[in-house]
Amino acid sequence: MKDRLSNLDEKKRIKIINSAMEEFSRNTYQKASTNKIVEKAGISKGSLFNYFQSKEKLYEYLETFSIREIADAVVKKLDWEEPDILQRIKNIVIIKLDVCRKYPHLIEFSKRIYENKSIDDLKAIYEEFVPNIYEKVYYENIDFSLFKEDIEINEIMNIMIWTFEKMGENYLNRIKSGERVKIDAISNEVDRYIEVLRKGFYR
Amino acid sequence: MKDRLSNLDEKKRIKIINSAMEEFSRNTYQKASTNKIVEKAGISKGSLFNYFQSKEKLYEYLETFSIREIADAVVKKLDWEEPDILQRIKNIVIIKLDVCRKYPHLIEFSKRIYENKSIDDLKAIYEEFVPNIYEKVYYENIDFSLFKEDIEINEIMNIMIWTFEKMGENYLNRIKSGERVKIDAISNEVDRYIEVLRKGFYR
DNA sequence: AACTGAAGTGACCACACTGGTCAAAAGAAC
């Protein structure tokens, strides 16, 4: 068989991926330690190099894995008919949060990818999976007539997207530092911000 | 003399601080290399351990330095009489950007500090320099009656602050990847967003 | 030019840790 990893028990596979993501997100590629990865994953050195042939192959696997994981989740779970951008953004927040519950270091790891790849490179990889994903997610079927007249759509869109990205980062930090955050609390806060943004920018 | 560093030529001192900040922001404390630091700073190993006694002392120096540097700049340069929160936020953006031009890795390094200190610890350190700095910066002398009625002030404040933090992060990324960004362009974009936010949330 | 104290250097150290290997052990299936 080609892919020795996919034959593994899912819990074990996730544990390995999370351990590797954590190590690679804390350190540069060179300084990330395969010893630490196997230790935290609870497997032996030999196994890691059996599943992946080398440290480099492991890193490349994680790279495409993390990009594909988010893109797939968004494509599959997003309600592409929702015309209200605020509802759609909420939808995306929930989807991303769901992925992050499975892979808590995915966001941090993705940021590391940025260090060696330009934004255009990254977009190209995303678009390889789903052509024009960026435009589609935030523009396809969106009803821009909901916005007030005479107002800069680009800026409003950024303000909305940034708001929820920052909220997500804050929650992720709190979760990482041990706090137990209920999904309902997040959903409520998202709704509160949606309401404020609606009052500000919608007709 | 006690502080061997302050006797140095300023350019040299800044070069050392920047080199150390960069190394410590790319790697965990343990994996950050003093060899790399002296290499990039253009000084010898002996000198580094002459200025600071140990790797740990160097790290501690950077920690208080970076916190103090931002706090001092804000306290000294902020117009504390400005009642318009949007103008005040713009003021802060410009001040931070100015500090970052001198120390480009300060923000990234500060994020590393978070990993080992809780948010409350950090606030405590800030407040040691300037009591109640957080409340003062965003609330002292601010005229909240500028806001629309019946709207959540906390949420609006966060939306505004987050918007400009995200903008700052984007600019920092672009600068780090080599782009030459003019200060005027940033100022213009800040103004554009201020206008949009004003239309949305002010009376 | 000669002297002096301070500032700066880099070869050197003992050692921790590296990515990767592979013979042997353990497990699975019959």
Next chain:
DNA sequence: GTTCTTTTGACCAGTGTGGTCACTTCAGTT
């Protein structure tokens, strides 16, 4: 019991570590 697959971890040669200190270079004074 036999055969095949999966897993293990001691082991390797090599790299890089934080820190030292005998030495050189420099700046100032006489």
